[in-house]
Amino acid sequence: MTRDVIIVGGGVIGCSIAWKLAQAGLKVTVIERGRIGCEASRAAAGMISPQSEASTSGPFFDLCLKSRSMYRRFAQELSEASGIDIQYRDEGTLFVVLRGQDVKEKTNWSRWQVEAGLPIQNLSLNEIHRLEPAVTESAIGAILLPEEHQVENRRLMDALTTALQRAGADLIEGSAVTGLVCRGNRVLGIQLGRNRLEAGFVVLAAGAWSSELMQPLGLNIKVFPAHGQMIAVRGSTLPIQRVIHSSSVYVVPRRDGRILIGSTVEYTGFRKTITVSAIKHLLNAAVELVPALEEFEIEETWSGLRPDTVDHLPIMGPTALDGLIFASGHFRNGILLAPVTAELIADTILQNYIPGELAPFAVERFNNTGDSSQLSRSYC
DSSP states (O other): OOEEEEEESSSSSHHHHHHHHHHHOOOEEEEEESSSTTTTHHHHHOOSSSSSOOOOOOOHHHHHHHHHHHHHHHHHHHHHHSSOOOOOOSOOOEEETTSSSHHHHHTTHHHHHHHTTOOOOOOOOHHHHHHHSSSSTTEEEEEETTTTTOOOHHHHHHHHHHHHHHHTTTEEEOOOOOOEEEEEEEEEEEETTTTTEEEEEEOOGGGGGGGGHHHGOOOOOHHHHEEEEEEEEEEOOOOOSEEOSSOEEEEEETTEEEEEOOOOOBBTBBBOOHHHHHHHHHHHHHHHHHHHGGGEEEEEEEEEEEEEEESSSSEEEEOBBBTEEEEEGGGGGGHHHHHHHHHHHHHHHHOOOGOOOOGOOOOOOOOOOOOOOOGGBBBB
16 A cells, blocks of 8 residues: 555644645555554643743744644634534633732743733733632732633544544554664655555654654654643532633633643653652642632543653654654644644645744754754755
8 A cells, every 4th residue: 555644643743744634635644552642642731822931932932823823723624524522712811820929920921922912911809800700819910811722632632533534544553663664865664563664754743752763763853751640620510711820730621520730740751650749739739729629529630741852842844864754842732733733744745845934843953963964955
């Protein structure tokens, strides 16, 4: 079977790219070592939040804003293609400062956004409790980010799976890619156990597991796991209507009555555990922020491994090997960046040019092998 593209990794990034390419008529195969979306994509909270605590403008922030602007249409098209509502919600995000904290220090990230004219509102105490009555009386200030939204990321992955199947893509689950097949300076396909699958392009979107496939080829591209722990609680009613942040925790209401509480960032290798200390910290911080949660039942705890890089920025675009494209390292922003990543990587393949927006995230910033072939590529 001749394939146009093989996507290694069935998370939100890999599946979004695959869906975009399949919609364009390409023959696409997605290979996932476990179940589609089984790692960081299903473990996330689904927040579409580029502004929250963003400390500066720049190419990455611009990329996040662009992807956010694409999300409503992305969600609508995906729901129509799959028949699954991914529960796109647009009530905004509320960032709360608590008693004992310095308001200026905790909201310093917002100042440049106000000056830049971004949608952001400083709220008085009365406005905080008029908007979200369940927020603690210890709140001394808050910022409303009206364009920070959310999706139900587990339903998002279900929708992508269905949409891919309906678009004719092949999904291979429970199979780990053991290597890339090369001839000279070109990648021809992948090795899947004893089987060799060939394609015109290979897109490496394997999250925290991406680097292990690059190292045998001499490409020094490091992606490593950032462990995050989460909790879901449930009560008789939903006391909050939108995502609420403090500097220590976020709480995310879901339409099914759950409230998600997260999240930690821990660098403990590939070990996925639920620890007493993390759960205690998250619960205490959540109750401090929304006291009504103290009476809620714990429904679920889980953890995931986000793909991180040394500068916390994604790595996207062609590599020094022809036919091999990288799309990983999205850290805490995989759900947010799925639409724009899919568009840019699809353009690279379909239009045979490298979009200029990929330049700040190119693989050569980690390529210390002395190979300058990647540096000669032009960005349009």
